[in-house]
Amino acid sequence: MQILSLPLVVIREIFANFKLEELLFLSFCSKRFKYLIQSLQGRRFKQIKIITYNFSVGNVCISAETLFSLTLCEVNYGITQMGVFGMSIETPCCWNPLHSTYEYDKKEKEYIIRGVHSYIQQFFGSSILYQVNSKNVLPISLENIESSSIKCPENTNPEELEACFQNSPNQKTTIHLEGPLAGNICSDSVIYKADFLDVDCLRNRKESEILRHFKGKRLRCMNTSFSNSQVIEFLNAWKSGQMFKKSKLLGIHTNFDLNEDEIMGKVDHIKFNKRHGNKENTVATTTGQYLIRESDGQKGYLTISQMSVHLAVFGKTGGHVNFDI
Amino acid sequence: MTSPASSSEVKYLIESSEGNTFDVSGAALRQSNTFNAMFLNIGADGPIPFTDYNEATLKKVFEYCEHSVNEENYSGPKHQDDLSKWDLNFFNEMDQKMFIDVINASNFLDIERLTSYCCERIARMLRGKNTQEMIKVITLPTAEELEAKQKVEEKKAAAAKKVAEKAAETAEKTETLEELPVQQLVQTTRNKLTRKYLSFSNE
Incomplete structure (x- = not known):
């Protein structure tokens, strides 16, 4: 049936009957068909804001919120030659209609997942935010990833973790790390250069290392074992410009009780009154505190509770502080 | 009705x-x-x-x-x-x-x-x-079909070029004999070539 000889309005209506993952599959037919889908269904593609690669043991799920979802599963045998995702027909990756999943040869995982990502980027466009989530498995290093959330498997080597960021070293948004590491991350690691680093330190007591080497803008350390003395040490180090030099926002959540009075008694600080409205439309006044960095006069607004410390750096003049991490 | x-x-x-x-x-x-x-x-x-x-x-x-x-x-x-x-x-x-x-x-x-x-x-x-x-x-064309189609188109283009060149030569000879003014000669040859080329392409 000469579908391509039909008027474009009709072809558009035919395509409108397909889900996005079906259109992706249709695009494997030919380059011309792919361009036609892209040009006639571009409006639907524009609805996609984020594409997430979820890596877990034995499979990779690629999804865009509720708009589309496809799963690639590792297999050891039984792959039909098909030529999907713009890869050659010999590439061991195929569509399994029985399970509605793509299957690929475990041995060629890296090559295939990179090929799939490259095709998806080309098909849906590079203006979309691509992010990686992984659970108990290290993800394949992919290009143009802007955000990663990695739950490391047992005894992950820091070098192996570092390799996951090889093709996207400058992640602009978030790196979330969880799970145990067998060793320290090197001081000039790309992980420390992430814009926002979020680390769960429950099984990975590396908070002091992270604080020392972090070079991004925002850092949050959850489940740390920070004590009063360590917080005091950190705050004094910040004041003298030894730590956290370029960063703007820090949140430390500790599993030990902190004592604000004890901490502030040992850190040189300035108190000020904050006025803010409340539900009854009256203005309440509370006391705030900030530190001044000796080297450049930058102000660091500080909030300490029983289980957390928040530090926000707001230049020399100060401003509104919103501790949202 | x-x-x-x-x-x-x-x-x-x-x-x-x-x-x-x-x-x-x-x-x-x-x-x-x-x-x-x-x-x-x-x-x-x-x-x-x-x-x-x-x-x-x-x-x-x-x-x-x-x-x-x-x-x-x-x-x-x-x-x-x-x-x-x-x-x-x-x-x-x-x-x-x-x-x-x-x-x-x-x-x-x-x-x-x-x-x-x-x-x-x-x-x-x-x-x-x-x-x-x-x-x-x-019924997308296969790679072989696409190749064959491309070859036919190339042959057509080459033939069209040959005809156009031949036509230009003939026109030059005949028009020069009639001793037309240069401007007119150029215009007439150009028109003839275009006509021939178009009629060939339409075929």
């Missing part, structure tokens, strides 16, 4: 590409937005020419319109599973060529319901197939 449509009993004469005419009821024709825009209010003297489509195709399209006259107003595409036995027979009776012709005619006549069913039917034909099977359904 044609007249402005005011009631469903009014019949219109439709002319096909073969020049044959046949009757279609006003109610059936009113499902075509193209007809509504062109003839509904002003009427038509003589048969309405839909001469881009053959009689069989037009009859098939209007057979569908006649059948769906009494159905409630169209409100978006209906799933194929909801199609009646009559609808399914209607589609199954057609071969692929006729099916494509019907889609084209339905699209031109802007009969939303029929166009949308046809499109969904094509989507169904493709769904669940692997790449090779889909390529068969779409």
Whole structure:
């Protein structure tokens, strides 16, 4: 049936009957068909804001919120030659209609997942935010990833973790790390250069290392074992410009009780009154505190509770502080 | 016999590409937005020419319109599973060529319901197939076919170039003998070349 000889309005209506993952599959037919889908269904593609690669043991799920979802599963045998995702027909990756999943040869995982990502980027466009989530498995290093959330498997080597960021070293948004590491991350690691680093330190007591080497803008350390003395040490180090030099926002959540009075008694600080409205439309006044960095006069607004410390750096003049991490 | 449509009993004469005419009821024709825009209010003297489509195709399209006259107003595409036995027979009776012709005619006549069913039917034909099977359904040219086509086009272009060069030579010789002024000679040669090239390309 000469579908391509039909008027474009009709072809558009035919395509409108397909889900996005079906259109992706249709695009494997030919380059011309792919361009036609892209040009006639571009409006639907524009609805996609984020594409997430979820890596877990034995499979990779690629999804865009509720708009589309496809799963690639590792297999050891039984792959039909098909030529999907713009890869050659010999590439061991195929569509399994029985399970509605793509299957690929475990041995060629890296090559295939990179090929799939490259095709998806080309098909849906590079203006979309691509992010990686992984659970108990290290993800394949992919290009143009802007955000990663990695739950490391047992005894992950820091070098192996570092390799996951090889093709996207400058992640602009978030790196979330969880799970145990067998060793320290090197001081000039790309992980420390992430814009926002979020680390769960429950099984990975590396908070002091992270604080020392972090070079991004925002850092949050959850489940740390920070004590009063360590917080005091950190705050004094910040004041003298030894730590956290370029960063703007820090949140430390500790599993030990902190004592604000004890901490502030040992850190040189300035108190000020904050006025803010409340539900009854009256203005309440509370006391705030900030530190001044000796080297450049930058102000660091500080909030300490029983289980957390928040530090926000707001230049020399100060401003509104919103501790949202 | 044609007249402005005011009631469903009014019949219109439709002319096909073969020049044959046949009757279609006003109610059936009113499902075509193209007809509504062109003839509904002003009427038509003589048969309405839909001469881009053959009689069989037009009859098939209007057979569908006649059948769906009494159905409630169209409100978006209906799933194929909801199609009646009559609808399914209607589609199954057609071969692929006729099916494509019907889609084209339905699209031109802007009969939303029929166009949308046809499109969904094509989507169904493709769904669940692997790449090779889909390529068969779409009848995309294979790599060999594309290569052969490209070769033919290259040959055509080369031949056209040869003819143009030959024509230019001949024109030069004849026009020089007649001792035309240079400007006129250039213009005449250019015109002749263009004409020859165009006539060749059209062939």
